[in-house]
Amino acid sequence: MSELAGLFLSAAFVENMALTLFLGLCTFLALSRRTGSALGLGIAVVAVMGVTMPLNNLIYNALLKPGAWAWAGMPDTDLSYLKLIAFIGVIAAVVQLVEMVLDRYFPAIHASFGVFLPLLTVNCAILAGSLFMVERDYDLVESTVFGLGAGFGFGVAVVMLAAIRTRLAYSDLPNGLRGLGITFTIAGMMSLGFSAFAQMVSP
Amino acid sequence: MAKPISLWTTLTEPLIRQNPVTLQILGICSALAVTTSVATAVTMSASLTVVIVLSALLVSLIRRHIPDSIRLIVQIVIVASLVIVIDQFLQAYFFDISKRLSVFVSLITTNCLVLGRTESFSRNNPPLPSMVDALGNGLGYSLVLIVIGSLRELFGTGKLLGYQLFATTDQGGWFEPLNLMLLAPSAFFLIGGLVWAIRSVLPEQVEAAEFTPPDTEEAGR
Secondary structure, three states, X not given: OHHXXXXXXXXXXXXXXXXXXXXXXXXXXXXXXXXXXXXXXHHHHXXXXXXXHHHHHHHHHHHHOXXXXXXXXXXXXXXXXXXXXHHHHHHHHHHHHHHXXXXXXOHHHHHHHHHHOHHHHHOHHHXXXXXXXXXXXXXXXXXXXXXXXXXXHHHHHHHHHHHHHHHHOOOOOOHHHOOHHHHHHHHHHHHHHHHOHHHHOOO | OOOHHHHHHHHHOOOOOOOOOOOOXXXXXXXXXXOOOHHHHHHHHHHHHHHHHHHHHHHHHOHHHOOHHHHHHHHHHHHHHHHHHHHHHHHHHOHHHHHHHHHHOHHHHHOHHHHHHHHHOHHHOOHHHHHHHHXXXXXXXXXXXXXXXXXXXXXXXXXXXXXXOOOEHHHOOOEOOXXXXXXXXXXXXXXXXXXXXXXHHOHHHOOOOOOOOOOOOOOOO
């Protein structure tokens, strides 16, 4: 149990998708202007990662892993190079579902996402989660915990950044630094802060 | 349509003026993680440029036959197939570097830059301009990656492409390696500085000031 908690914490903070691994930055920067949309994004990422990781884990172990077809008399079949297409397919389908659910029950959130909700499909963080899972050989429970943790960490980071940026709207910055430049600098400082977590939780 | 002058602008605009990374915030996901050394940055840039040019060509060739509703899936499948080829190629011929890049080559699939260009340009234009546009964007991306990669490697280890340029203190020289440059935050600071530099030279890119109070009670609550 404590290993799972450790996995969750390390996925959320030590290996924060956005701040230490630089994944999903496009959405991270584009949707962090307002805390409302940032919160929505965080929740959507947790939901999508929590669902896609176990699904992809099942698909990988049942169909793609080297030797997965041994029961059918084909122990040498290695389909693992197909994992990219399989994972992307699953993620695209889940994102589509989330979009339909949001559109039906939370139209305001859906409207604030705009074009970025379908772009969750191509959010590097979500695909990277599944790829890391293969690289590190997580089982079904571990990959669920890892997915939830990574999504949670991403959500926390994006809400924090949005909160800082809301305040920054009133600040008087040099012209060239306004907008993107200062956002990057702030993300860098947050990343410095998050790297302190590496001392607290051993991954 | 294909006037030489417009092709030239299509190629050169994305290098600095319309740089995909610093202006359009596309494709930075992978841009920062692989820049701890020049070698990985160059490999990543080359892979991305190949993928983006070929996917632009393929999407552009079949652009009249893709129904709108499934165009994203078609584009992603094309890109993913190309990425698999590149990934296998790197594993076969550059195994060390492909190990160091770990999952990031596969992540070209989800690079917003590739999808952004196929979605906004190749889908509506003939093959040649699409490829030129893709090449320009690929090179603009590569430029940023290589600049940041060089700075991080030079100041983080005193080396460039593996050659010792600055003699470090533990070898009896004068240069104290800045370990921060090899950690994640430095990439953010460098790219922030780069954006600042570019926008100081090209003031038309400066974003409009937001002095009106942001209405936090708007959509999303």
